[in-house]
Amino acid sequence: MGKIMECGAACATPKGRSIIATVRRDSFDLTPLAPEERCTPLSVAAHTLYEKTRPDRLPGPGGILGLDAARYEQLTAKTTRVFGAEFMQTPYQIKLEGVTHLGFRTVIFGGIRDPILIGQIEDFLKRIRSFLHGRFPDLDMSENCRLIFHVYGENGVMGPLETQTAGSAHEIAILGEVVAPTQDLASTIANTTRICLLHAPYPGQMATTGNFASPLTPQEQEVGPVFKFSLYHLVDLEENEQVSLFPVSFHSIESTHEPSPVETISEDRKIAIRNGELASIRMCHT
Amino acid sequence: MSSLACVVRSKNAGPFELTFDILFDDDSVYQRVRDADVLGNDVIRRLYRVEDEDIITNMFYAPALAWKCTIKRQWSQGSIGERDTLGTQQHAPLLNIEVPDTETP
Secondary structure: OHHHHOOHHHHOEOOOOOEEEEEOOOEEEEEEOOOOOEOOHHHHHHHOOOOOOOOOEEEEOOEEEEOOOOEEEEOOOOOEEEEOOEEEEOOOEEEEEEEEEEEEEEEEEEEEOOHHHHOOHHHHHHHHHHHHHHHOOOOOOEOOEEEEEEEEOOOOOOHHHOOOOOOOOOOEEEEEEEEEOOHHHHHHHHHHHHHHHHHOOOOOOOOOOOOOEOOOOOOOEEEEEEEEEEEEEEEEOOOOHHHHOOOOOOOOOOOOOOOOOOOOOOHHHHHHHHHOOOOOOOOOOO | OOOOOOEEEEEEOOOOEEEEEEEOOOHHHHHHHHHHOOOOHHHHHHHHOOOHHHEEEEEEEHHHOEEEEEEEOOOOOOOOOOOOOOOOOOOHHHHOOOOOOOOOO
């Protein structure tokens, strides 16, 4: 239930914000609050896929929730009941996450509209990189000092996963990322990179004033420190350490006056909620 | 696929995995896609330039009329060289998968 409720009424159709769960010994019921929303067995079951490696095994500290026998039942027009999931206990483990400081990053961003250059952009970027290696011998020799080009219009979004061949874009954008041990060095390399992109010659060049359309000033943007994941590990705990490591304390908060109704909900909205109707279920396939 | 499915999406499943979901809203459509055998590891390898050992999960899940596939992220999340911090735009190649018509007797 927690895995579903942490996303509010994302498990409803249409997708909503607020939801109430009623927990029983062997089941829980999900009811979205907005009048037009409902939870259906399909909309709830579908949510178990969300951001998970697989939908039928939901691991957590101290056990794995197995959904092989989970059942979803339409209880009322708005409410779906879930039952039958099985919690399989495992030795208690907690996840430890941590990062390593890689250095400092400066980025450049700009567009190219000249078709003569777009047609040979890969070679052009290779020549620039090799010039930069001569100027900055440490560049690309370690993960703390690197230049990465993202070519939008080619494979900017998917990078190595992209399988569609490039070639038809009438304009492209280039994001150049530089990381270096100091912000100054990152900016110096980024500046030299940008000047190369702007003024390096290429075969068949007709535009001799510049190659790179920069939308931003300053044309190098300092992004600050950059990190990478270096710890993402499960740690075995000693017996009862799951309690001692995370102490729980209880506090009682008392009000000095009676609660008053929320005034930010307009009268029109209240009427709309009172008279609202369930939205029809959208069928997708054609 | 884009005319048969309800949802075709990608997202991170933690910082080292990328997961793909395809959801249907009709049992017969779900069965047609499942039986057409168009979402096997061979297709994922071809669409995403990955190897079998990069594919962590590739399964159908009947309770949600869904297909799910999870692959290793080819670069870890949020560092230099990141292209899609939340992994929400890696689904597009799945949209154009062709699903043959159900065979009629």
